[in-house]
Amino acid sequence: VPFSFIGPEEILRKKKEYMIPCVYHFYQQPMQLVRGEMQYLYDHTGKKYLDCFAGVSVVNCGHCNPEITAAICQQVNTLQHTCTIYLTEQIVSLAEKLAQVTPGRLRKSFFCASGTEANEGAALLASLYTGHSEFISLRQGLHGRTKLTMGLTGLRLWRTDPSPAGGISFAPNAYCYRCPFKLKHPECDYQCANELENVIQTATSGQVAAFFAETIQGNGGIITPPYGYFKRVKEILDRHGILLVIDEVQTGFGRTGAMFAIEHYGVEPDIMTMAKALGNGTPVGAFIARSEIADKYTRPGASTLGGNPVTSAAALATLAVIEKENLPARAKHLGKKLKDGLLRLQEKYPVIGDVRGLGLMLGAELVHADQSPAPELTDQVLESCKDRGILIGKNGLERNVLAFQPPLVISEEDINYLLNTLDLALGKQ
Numbered sequence: 001v002p003f004s005f006i007g008p009e010e011i012l013r014k015k016k017e018y019m020i021p022c023v024y025h026f027y028q029q030p031m032q033l034v035r036g037e038m039q040y041l042y043d044h045t046g047k048k049y050l051d052c053f054a055g056v057s058v059v060n061c062g063h064c065n066p067e068i069t070a071a072i073c074q075q076v077n078t079l080q081h082t083c084t085i086y087l088t089e090q091i092v093s094l095a096e097k098l099a100q101v102t103p104g105r106l107r108k109s110f111f112c113a114s115g116t117e118a119n120e121g122a123a124l125l126a127s128l129y130t131g132h133s134e135f136i137s138l139r140q141g142l143h144g145r146t147k148l149t150m151g152l153t154g155l156r157l158w159r160t161d162p163s164p165a166g167g168i169s170f171a172p173n174a175y176c177y178r179c180p181f182k183l184k185h186p187e188c189d190y191q192c193a194n195e196l197e198n199v200i201q202t203a204t205s206g207q208v209a210a211f212f213a214e215t216i217q218g219n220g221g222i223i224t225p226p227y228g229y230f231k232r233v234k235e236i237l238d239r240h241g242i243l244l245v246i247d248e249v250q251t252g253f254g255r256t257g258a259m260f261a262i263e264h265y266g267v268e269p270d271i272m273t274m275a276k277a278l279g280n281g282t283p284v285g286a287f288i289a290r291s292e293i294a295d296k297y298t299r300p301g302a303s304t305l306g307g308n309p310v311t312s313a314a315a316l317a318t319l320a321v322i323e324k325e326n327l328p329a330r331a332k333h334l335g336k337k338l339k340d341g342l343l344r345l346q347e348k349y350p351v352i353g354d355v356r357g358l359g360l361m362l363g364a365e366l367v368h369a370d371q372s373p374a375p376e377l378t379d380q381v382l383e384s385c386k387d388r389g390i391l392i393g394k395n396g397l398e399r400n401v402l403a404f405q406p407p408l409v410i411s412e413e414d415i416n417y418l419l420n421t422l423d424l425a426l427g428k429q
């Protein structure tokens with residue numbers, strides 16, 4: 001069936017008329033995307049874009065990766081859906097595979113269809129295991145859009161709930177560029193992590209089930225904690241019997257130069273959540289826990305669509321591609337090239353206040369001369385890159401951080417093109 005390209009104006013009209021307005025979009029004059037091929041996207045006029053945002057860290061293996069597409073098509077043509085009340089092979093093969101690729105003793109999985117659900121489920125499991133109902137999360141974190149996960153979210157823009165879930169306290173994040181304690185690493189001795197002790201003592205009843213954190217805060221502005229941060233956090237949590245839930249929804253599956261970003265910190269989470277890149281664009285999410293914790297969840301808890309044969313087959317094919325192509329190593333190598341390039345641009349353009357991140361999850365925080373956030377400039381760079389055929393992201397508390405999270409199949413030439421384009425976009429300001 002040929003596509004009919006109704007065009008961006010008509011899409012915007014229908015969106016306004018028929019969709020709930022919280023679903024927002026980028027760009028003053030958004031284009032209609034109609035086709036994807038690995039690291040490239042095409043709009044309805046045939047214009048080609050280098051995708052440096054990957055649908056927010058989703059298509060790590062590239063758009064319409066032929067191996068993943070073939071696995072999906074084969075499964076769609078054989079058995080699409082049955083529900084977990086019947087036995088099928090794909091879901092258990094995926095669970096077995098996740099036990100192999102996740103760190104430490106993480107072993108038993110539950111499958112759902114999104115990152116939000118994965119975090120919601122992880123919170124429930126933590127409560128079942130500890131018998132406690134309070135949570136702590138980080139300022140500037142994002143964990144989802146449901147009542148509880150939005151309550152765990154520490155970013156004003158994403159907290160639209162006028163009566164957020166209670167029983168949640170916030171700890172300071174490891175935002176070294178704007179350290180809440182005005183300290184410098186390493187002399188700070190991880191004051192932000194130490195502060196967790198204070199939060200437990202002063203803001204909670206002591207009955208805390210879990211502490212939630214993204215390894216690198218994505219929407220928060222690619223906030224990348226220094227090496228020893230999570231070790232210190234885990235020591236404090238262990239002393240209080242609080243579980244560590246690591247949200248790898250945005251950082252997982254090779255993006256940061258390791259299969260999961262928490263591996264860089266040498267810490268074993270008690271529960272880990274994932275989605276986005278797990279299915280390379282198909283809706284599959286999961287939380288995984290140590291057996292001792294997972295085994296507390298015994299009463300029926302099925303998800304109708306979670307881990308169905310098609311999304312499980314997609315995830316299995318995605319993991320096969322990540323391993324075969326050694327995408328974590330590729331992200332590490334190309335990420336270094338991109339980061340070095342961004343650091344060179346920082347020398348040339350003082351508006352780049354900070355460059356941070358790991359692998360191909362990088363951010364450049366744009367600031368005025370007095371270091372105050374520069375969101376208007378960030379928008380201008382975003383628009384200018386789009387005009388020149390490059391899609392990048394923006395995030396951060398003040399929406400002033402350029403985010404680079406391309407498909408991991410991106411090439412060195414693409415990175416050079418991105419850096420040259422940024423040079424032109426920043427030079428124009």
Ligand code: PMP
Pocket residue numbers: 056113114115116117119142143144145214218219247248249250275276
């Ligand atoms: N956690 C993190 C770290 C995320 O970035 C997101 C989505 N941006 C979510 C959870 C929620 O995932 P989903 O949109 O799949 O529900």
